[in-house]
Amino acid sequence: MLVSGDIVRAEVLAVRVFGMFCVYDRQEIQVLIPEISWIASFNSCEQFASVGDQLRVRIIHVDAAGGRIAGTIKGMYANPWESNQFEVGTVFSSKVMRHVDQADRCDGQSGYLVELMPGAYAMLCSQNSSITPGERCSVIVNVVNRRQHAVRISLVSPNQKAC
Incomplete structure (x- = not known):
């Protein structure tokens, strides 16, 4: 069973505007659009991934009773906005x-x-x-x-x- 903090390589099963449904070891993981990138780059997850893609995902929440697992892609890395890594001309x-x-x-x-x-x-x-x-x-x-x-x-x- 997955637990918060686990990092897995999950396969994308379905892509929707608001998020992606992935699977790892027969467990479904949902990654919502705010958890994909530190930069607001797109308004639809369909621009980020396709069915069959393999993504590295960190588990951020497991609701064992409800059977829901939430993941993040950006959350595996430090927030670059906190260290001003984006400047005009960079x-x-x-x-x-x-x-x-x-x-x-x-x-x-x-x-x-x-x-x-x-x-x-x-x-x-x-x-x-x-x-x-x-x-x-x-x-x-x-x-x-x-x-x-x-x-x-x-x-x-x-x-x-x-x-």
Whole structure:
């Protein structure tokens, strides 16, 4: 039986706007959208994961009586907002996680979900770039909204493939 604090590799069974349902050792784990990223990067979990994806999840609550288990992705890592790690002009070597056909943070245009640092994901608007998931890209922070925990990023040089 899972307990709070356990870290497991769970398979995504279903993705909804509000969260994801995962399974580990026949136990269902729900990860809600606020527990995915330290950065407000998307309004739907459908932009973060797909059925069959494998995710590292920390268990944050087990309701044995109700049979519910809650997990977190971002909660495995320190909150980068507390140490001011997001500043305009900061450059990150980011891993491209996936292509998103219609990204919220790209005004409905396509984009790429990138991992700026463990537990902190941001949306990179396509900018006529062709990037492959798994590659690393140099991105720069253009806008920081501390109140909403949001950033806007772009490729370091939008005229070249920086991956």
